[in-house]
Amino acid sequence: MFPALALGQKLTEMGSDIMLITDDRGARFITSGVNYETVPSIAFFGKSIVKKVLSLGAYFKGVRISKKVIDSFNADAVVGFGGYTSFPAIQAARAKKIPYFLIEQNSVPGRVTRLTQKRARLVFFGIPPAPHMDKCKNKVVITGNILRKTVVLDKRSEGESILVQGGSQGARSLNNLAFELAAKFPGERFILISGKRDFEEMTARVRPSNLEIIDFAEQPEKLYARAKIAISRSGAMALSELMVNGIPSIFVPFPYSIDKDQLYNASWARDNDAAYIAEEGEIDCVEYLLKDLIERRDLREKMSVNARRLVPTNAADIIAERIEQCLAA
Structure with missing residues (x-):
């Protein structure tokens, strides 16, 4: 609404x-x-x-x-x-x-x-x-x-965490991915928005100490302010909010959409050098792309500038x- x-x-x-x-x-x-x-x-x-x-x-x-x-x-x-x-x-x-x-x-x-x-x-x-x-x-x-005006952060400086989110309902595959990535990158901080449906299950699991889990973001701008990189579904609003704040992102489109709308949303960002794309289940690919973004500040800065430029x-x-x-x- x-x-x-x-x-x-x-x-x-x-x-x-x-x-x-x-x-x-x-x-x-x-x-x-x-x-x-x-x-x-x-x-x-x-x-x-x-x-x-x-x-x-x-x-x-x-x-x-x-x-x-x-x-x-x-x-x-x-x-x-x-x-x-x-x-x-x-x-x-x-x-x-x-x-x-x-x-x-x-x-x-x-x-x-x-x-x-x-x-x-x-x-x-x-x-x-x-x-x-x-x-x-x-x-x-x-x-x-x-x-929302509140989600557009003026002069956002780069955060220190990697934000993983699956949209308003969460995404179990991305929730599991966050656990694996946090274990493989112990020097990085991860924030997982699990969705309310899976929150209890996720918090009951043994998890790496560098993984913070929340069920739902009432004020997503607070998490955007903390984010260095995002791994996310590519629904229109999630994608737009990440891009308008210049957060370098790896988009994992929802694979079962009949119209493949999330794939085309993410492709637009990728084709303008504003994001990466990985397919559902491609854990090695996400790991490779994340490592690239973590190690290359120049790439993060380029993606950030391009993303901001694309979103009025x-x-x-x-x-x-x-x-x-x-x-x-």
Whole structure:
């Protein structure tokens, strides 16, 4: 919800009235003073027949509610953030023949973006789209992802630890990898964000004395400040936060994604000399790349500069201004 709230705040500052449409999960993160309506939502793709039937019912109900919201709010435009929760509102905008805009965090757009981008006014990408997905070139605007101001550290000096993280849910393979690497590099300090699911199991294991384990980072910027190098999944937000802080990274993309979005995210960083990539399970490869980064400060500095250069810190400003310009034209 944060990107939607941040963009809504920016548009409000520019004089627009904002109404958020989300589901019950998203509503939990909305602060007081923000207008919102909830719609039912159940993911359709990859589910059982029963779930698909239920999701279709939720979808049609969501479209009806969204149409009523658009009418009562007298909306001039709709902005969709790519997830299936935004699908009913986008379809309602199409039915009402009002303009809509799409925001896509990853290099490979999600299914909702792919289904609706043809009629969108503009499609804002947080990471440049993968070549095989760039089907609406005239509509694509590269803005960077909308990041919390608190996670962008000004003049961050290099930390002393190696941060290992598997995304918001953790990743068991990276958790195990952290144990192995900490044992192989006893002179380095490691911080592992294990995820809540595996935290008890990880802390119950005998571990090297140079490995610190936490379950979840409420304030990730504090860990970024301590990091010299990161080993991480390459979801759009994790990748963007590491890069905007200039942390040299070894990305290990989640291998089971149908669209391989994490692989394409990481490939963009690697192709711009801002990161390394290792495949899941390639322990020797990660060890080799980590040793290279530890021993070569010049390489870390080069990666850091390149990473910072690639990630804008004002994505919400860029998106809001382009939306206003497009509607005023």
